[in-house]
Structure formats: C-alpha cells, structure tokens
Amino acid sequence: MIKHVAAVVGGKAAAFELGVVCQAFGLDRSDDAADLPNYDFAVCSPSPGPVMTTSGFSIHVDHGLERIAEADLITVPAWPELDRVTPPPLLEAVRSAVARGACVLSVCTGAFLLAEAGLLDGRRATTHWQFTNRLSDLYPNVQVDLDVLYVEDGPLITSAGAAAGIDACLHLVRREFGAAAANALARRMVVPAHRSGGQAQFIEMPIPTATAECGLSDLINWIQANLDQSLTVEVLAARAAMSPRTFARRFKAATGTTAHRWLLDQRLQLAEELLERTNLSVDAVAGRAGFGSADTLRHHFAVRRGVGPATHRRTFRSG
The missing domain is CATH 1.10.10.60 (Homeodomain-like)
Incomplete structure (x- = not known):
C-alpha cells in the first residue's frame, strides 16, 4: 500500500507536471467526505534549496534524496534538462528504491531519467510524442510505445504529455485503492476518471x-x-x-x-x-x-x- 510519496526535481522543475503529482498525492484530504487516501508527500532534489521552474518562478525544495529511500512511490514530474548529466546519486537512489519494491511514476520526459538509470531496459514505456523518437534513439533497449497515454510495466509507470500524467496518477490510485477512490479523486480534479485511447491527434x-x-x-x-x-x-x-x-x-x-x-x-x-x-x-x-x-x-x-x-x-x- 502506498503511504510515502516523493516527487523528484532536478536543477529545473516542470511547473505543471509537478503540480499534477502534488494535486494527486500532495493534498491533505483527511476531511473529505469521500474518504480519499492521504499520503506523506514531499518534494526532493539532489540539491535542496531554490529551484527554478520552466515557467520562470522558483520554488524552495526542503528535502534531499533521503526522502527517496523511505518512499513507496517516487514520481518524476518531467525532466526538463535532457542535455545535462543526471547526478549519479539520484540515479542510484531510484535504482535502489525499485530494487526494494518501490513504484516509480514518470510524467512526460521523466521517462528519460528512468531510462538513464537503466530501469526501462527491456520494458515498455512512453513519453510525450515530441520525444518518443529521441527516447528510442538514446535508449534502444527500451520498448517505446508511441501512442498511449501511459504504460505500466512492472513497478514502473511512464506517461505521455502533461495531462497524461493525470491519467497515470488516477490509474495508480485505481489500482491501489479501487475505482471509487479514483473516481472521487477525478471529480475533485474535474477530469475524466478514465480516458481510452492514446496520444494521437484524436484522443478517445x-x-x-x-x-x-x-x-x-x-x-x-x-x-x-x-x-x-x-x-x-x-x-x-x-x-x-x-x-x-x-x-x-x-x-x-x-x-x-x-x-x-x-x-x-x-x-x-x-x-x-x-x-x-x-x-x-x-x-x-x-x-x-x-x-x-x-x-x-x-x-x-x-x-x-x-x-x-x-x-x-x-x-x-x-x-
């Protein structure tokens, strides 16, 4: 059962994608009549302190990688710095988390961090359609699915563009806590509880x-x-x-x-x-x-x- 959730950001944070995982897992809903699950949630970074977002404002991250060591779920809400080397301690922390049984959920380009860590080798995965070819070229051992909203393969869930992160989060809540919890959360977020189809031009x-x-x-x-x-x-x-x-x-x-x-x-x-x-x-x-x-x-x-x-x-x- 998922109780502890960590959202990982690097030298720059994707504002919307971070907001998605904060909305899904970071709000205290203990007084909600729908009895939605609550989590011990924290944003963490290899370098705690001020972190600039892709939208031009900064956030302050209080926690380091120690939060990954105790998390049941690690979320990677996009990874904007694809051309920079990921800090090795972060890659090792994520690998260790998966080895001990934690789940990992990535949004959009967050799949690149998982691929760099070697966690997607031999697995199905997805990312935003603008980056699927790049993911395939850089990591040929990853089975990149070009036209899905999200993919679950073992303990790893990867999702497509920003809004598909919501679908992936709802899928995880549905899997862990049932359809009623996922539907209630979807109503709070004012989104469909389930979307069929993929990320092609016309999404069902x-x-x-x-x-x-x-x-x-x-x-x-x-x-x-x-x-x-x-x-x-x-x-x-x-x-x-x-x-x-x-x-x-x-x-x-x-x-x-x-x-x-x-x-x-x-x-x-x-x-x-x-x-x-x-x-x-x-x-x-x-x-x-x-x-x-x-x-x-x-x-x-x-x-x-x-x-x-x-x-x-x-x-x-x-x-």
Whole structure:
C-alpha cells in the first residue's frame, strides 16, 4: 500500500507536471467526505534549496534524496534538462528504491531519467510524442510505445504529455485503492476518471465534453441511468431523433469516441463500482451493467483491466 510519496526535481522543475503529482498525492484530504487516501508527500532534489521552474518562478525544495529511500512511490514530474548529466546519486537512489519494491511514476520526459538509470531496459514505456523518437534513439533497449497515454510495466509507470500524467496518477490510485477512490479523486480534479485511447491527434474520451452543443446532454444522462438495457446505435439514434449515421457522427464529435466504445467504458465503470460496493453475483453485476452474461463481462474485464471481475472484487472490495 502506498503511504510515502516523493516527487523528484532536478536543477529545473516542470511547473505543471509537478503540480499534477502534488494535486494527486500532495493534498491533505483527511476531511473529505469521500474518504480519499492521504499520503506523506514531499518534494526532493539532489540539491535542496531554490529551484527554478520552466515557467520562470522558483520554488524552495526542503528535502534531499533521503526522502527517496523511505518512499513507496517516487514520481518524476518531467525532466526538463535532457542535455545535462543526471547526478549519479539520484540515479542510484531510484535504482535502489525499485530494487526494494518501490513504484516509480514518470510524467512526460521523466521517462528519460528512468531510462538513464537503466530501469526501462527491456520494458515498455512512453513519453510525450515530441520525444518518443529521441527516447528510442538514446535508449534502444527500451520498448517505446508511441501512442498511449501511459504504460505500466512492472513497478514502473511512464506517461505521455502533461495531462497524461493525470491519467497515470488516477490509474495508480485505481489500482491501489479501487475505482471509487479514483473516481472521487477525478471529480475533485474535474477530469475524466478514465480516458481510452492514446496520444494521437484524436484522443478517445469516454466522458463527453461538448454534449450540450450537440444536443446530446439529455441522452447521455438517460444512457447512464439505463446501462442495463440493449443500447444499439439505432436505439440511441431514434431516441435522439436522428438518423443512425448523423447520430454516430455527432456522438463522436461530442465525446471523441464511438458510441460503442463509450458505452463499454461506462459499463465497465459501473461493473467495478457494483463489484466493490455490493454483494451481487458476477452474473447479476453483468446484467445490471448491460453485459448480458458473466462470460461477456469477464472477457471485457480481462481485455481492458487485465484481471477478472472476481479478482477485482477481492482486491478492491470495501468493508
């Protein structure tokens, strides 16, 4: 279980990316009604003291690398100084942390520090699309995935550009504390709890962002309340008073993904919550979430979550 979190910065800090990990892990939410997890969080550096940010202001870092030695999770919120040699004590501290079982999460170019430490050799990883070729050229033993928001390989999670760091943080919270905690944190951060797809020009998003303009707000609300029904494109188009072709085009314009993919994400999210919060059988959960059968639910869980529904329930069941 993650309790101690360290965010590592070097001679220059990426302001937004550092803010992402501070928002996810560095706020005291002990008085939050959602009972969100709290962490012992600290920003650390090989050279504590004033650190300039990429945005032109400076921050004061109080802690040195000793915080890495006691952290369950080390975050690397981007690494702006790619052309400078990373201090060897920092590389060794991160290697030692992984060797003793700590997790490491990088945002954007933070993957370069992990690659320099040799931690990504033979592993899948990602970084911002502007730097994927450079990562591949400098570290040919790294299996660079060009079009994902984040990659988890063993104890290492690497993420793409700045906002993808949020997706990676939510993924880690979901893995450690369950869907309810990740969803509650996403609501606090006012972001989607889960985004499908990668970092290509058109990123698929399961939560609509422009439904009002496309006249789909009421339909979206109705769908979320009726996930147990058979919801084909034809059914949804008729309810929206559109032809199936027009509906499909407008739904994708509003949400960034197809109705089928969006529905699948919504059903998986509902299934997770039912598994965690109720005593319903897997068959009953499948029916409530619109999968029809337990076998169908198991298939989609395995493909999208990497585990079966029973395993998810054992891992994240509250109470």
